[in-house]
Structures are given as structure tokens and as C-alpha cells.
Amino acid sequence: MKDVLSNVFLMVKRVKKKLETFLNENHHLKEVTKKGSSTFVFKVLATGAAFFFNLILANVFGAEVSGEYFLSLTVILVGLIFCKIGLDKSLMRFVAEYVVKDEISLVRDLYIKSVLLTLVVSTICIALIQLFADEIAIAFFGKSDLAFYLQIMSLGLFPAALTSINAAALKGLKETTFAAITDPFLFSVFNVVLIYPLYLLLGIKGAAYIYVVSQFLAAGISFFLWGKSFDLFGQKGSMPYRKILNTSLPLLFVSSMEIIIKWTDTVVLGVWVSSADVGIYNIALRIALITSFILVAVNSITAPKFSELYHSGEIKELEDLAQNTAALMAILALPVLLFCLIFPHWILGLFGNEFIAGTNSVRILAVGQYLNVMMGSVGYLLIMTGYEKTMQYITLFVAFFNIAINILMVPILGIEGAAFATMSTLIIMNLLGSIFVFKKIGIIVFPLLKKTRSYE
Secondary structure, three states: OHHHHHHHHHHHHHHHHHHHHHHHHHHHHHHHHHHHHHHHHHHHHHHHHHHHHHHHHHHHHHHHHHHHHHHHHHHHHHHHHHHHHOOOHHHHHHHHHHOOOOHHHHHHHHHHHHHHHHHHHHHHHHHHHHHHHHHHHHHHOOOHHHHHHHHHHHHHHHHHHHHHHHHHHHHHOOOHHHHHHHHHHHHHHHHHHHHHHHHHHHHHHHHHHHHHHHHHHHHHHHHHHHHHOOOOOOOOOOOHHHHHHHHHHHHHHHHHHHHHHHHHHHHHHHHOHHHHHHHHHHHHHHHHHHHHHHHHHHHHHHHHHHHHHHOOOOHHHHHHHHHHHHHHHHHHHHHHHHHHHHHHHHHHOOOHHHHHHHHHHHHHHHHHHHHHHOOOOHHHHHHHHHHHHHHHHHHHHHHHHHHHHHHHHHHHHHHHHHHHHHHHHHHHHHHHHHHHHHOOOOOOOOOOOOOOOOOO
């Protein structure tokens, strides 16, 4: 036993040494991993808090109420995309670009105008949901109880949008730790803290209020962190609304298609299956998403770095960073994939016996998420290098594909059909993204393929 432990220790030591040598030879990756360590910790904590919240939600409220919560959340997240009108992605890109160019005054004006635009659009979205909640709940889903959840949860739209805006601005400044705290750590933690008190106070209706109160608390702290990182009261430049919207609106389209891709499975399930089945599927989905949380964590750090390298003309370094981060993510996500493939019964059993029906869905979804990680950050590469319209066309095609395959598979296979449709959609989206990254930027992201381009 002593010899085995000694050999394991030596192997870990060799791997650590090789990793340190590799990072020293790739200074951009070293910068990303160094800055990403604290970000990674907060992403892990946020993922753990979200998992714990879903665990409590399922055990306290049951599969049916959980299903109603997730269906309502789907509608609210669609509204949130319109509230942000693509400003979260464009703000990150512009802030990173203007900081490199030392045009700080433009950042101030850009931020203020982004918040004002978000406030106006959020007010409109809230009013529309309040007016048409019954129609959405009954005519579309055939579930009258959803109207209450929609009306209450819609009140959290503006604070949720503001939190995203603040997180994007912090990422542009490379304040990645504050950005990770802002989104999604704060919201996830407040969800866990509030779930029992609001349940005891309001019963099953407390599920709707959790979302709203958590979003307001997260928005307040996110604004404080942004103010701590950036002087909002210095000299202000002039950033035309037209320029902001010319960049953000194509990204709104991309985000809209992304939310369709992300939530079509839940919506289609809501039409064809019971609320309980929707709840089971969404728990399975959230378990599988743990496989790809590393991608979310890395994207928040590498996205501004992609913009910096591209606008500095360092294309070879950009390719190296994209490939190396993809390889590193694939290695880190592999243990989670294996756990989801081998022990799905045990994980789902924690949520209650009725959730074990999602076993096959966890396996299928975990494979899809792992392939998503392995293909790298192709979407952010296109957006951060100015090819947001190309990403727009990709997401449009993939969104239609996702709708079609869900409508085809869900009536036949139920939640397993939705899982297969989601996995297929992720594969198609990443393949198309990789092809267009090579065509437009001339780089290869997939870590198992050799770099073929010659750089002068």
C-alpha cells in the first residue's frame, strides 16, 4: 500500500511539473489560468450552490412545482434576453477594446447608456408579461398555475439584466474575480439562503419570490463591485446610441437564438408532457451542465483576451490560446463526465425517487455537454473578433434545427428525446462554429487537430 501511494505521489508530481513547464512556455495561457484560479473557485461555488438549490427545490416542492418553476423561468429568461438587447456581450467587447486603446471616457458613456437602454426595454417586457401572463400560461402551456409565477418572477427582469451588464463590464476590465462573484455566484447563493425562509413564509408560492428577491440583492452588490473597480464620475466621452445598437442588436439576435436553443427542450416538453416530467428533465439537465461549467468559467476570462490578441494582430498566439484552453477544459471536465455516466441513479436519487426516471437523460446530456467543452470557445471567438453576424447566421440555423428535432423526438421518446435533441444541437452548433472560425480567422480550435496555418 505504501509503494502504491508513493507511485501515485510521484506521478502527480511529474504531471504538476509538466503542467508548470507547459504554462511557462505559453504565457497567454498562464495569464488566463493565473487570473482564472479565483474565478474558477467562484464558478465551482456557484455551481455547487445551484445544485444545492435544485436539490432543495425538488425535495421541498416536488417534481410538479419544480416543473412549473422551470417552465416559468424559461419564459422569464427569454424576456431577459430582450431586456439586455445584446448589451452584455457588446459591452464586454467594447470595454476590453477601449481599455487597450486607453479610451476610458468612452467606457463611462457606454456603461451609462447601456443601463438606460436596459431600463427602458425591461420596463416594456415587465408590462407585457404582466398583461399577458394568463394567455401564456393557458393558451401556450395549458397550465393556469403558471400565470402567478410569471407575474411575480417578471419583476426580477431589470435587476437580472443589470447584474449581467455589470458582470460583462467587469470582464472587459479583466476583473474576472468580481465578474465571477457578480454572475452567477451571488444569485445562486441567495437562492439557497432564501428558499427555506420564503417557503415557510409563503408556502409553494415562495418559489416565485425566491427569483425576484435574489436578483435584486445580486444587482445591488454587482453595482457596488463595478463602482469599486471603475471610476464612473470622471470625464465622460460620447458614444453614439447608433454605434452601441449597431453592435448589440446583432448580438441580441444571437442571444435570442441561443436562448431558443437552450430552452426549446423545456418548452416542447411543457406542451407534450406533464409538469412532473418537465421537473425531472430539468434536474437531469442541471446535473449534466456541471460537465460544462468549466467552459463558462474559462469563457469569462478568455473572451476579452481573444479580443485583445485579435486587435493586436497576434493571430498565432490567439490560436495557441484557443487550442490550449480547449485541451485543458477537456481534461478537467472528463472526471465529471465519467461520474455522470457511471452514477446517474445515485445523483438523481438525492432529489427523490421520482427523479430517477431521468437516468438516461443525464447520460445523454452529459455526453453532449462534454463535446461542447471539447470543441472550445468557438462562439466567443467569432463574437470577440467582430464576426457577430456570422455567429448570428449560425445560431439562426441551429435554432431552427433544435426546434425541429425536439418536435420530432419529444412526442416519441419524451424526456430522452429532448436529451438526444439537445446533444445533437450542441454538436451541430460547435461544428459550424469551428468551420467558420477557420474560414474567417484562419485558426483551428479543436485540440486534437494540428495547426495548419503558416504565420508571417
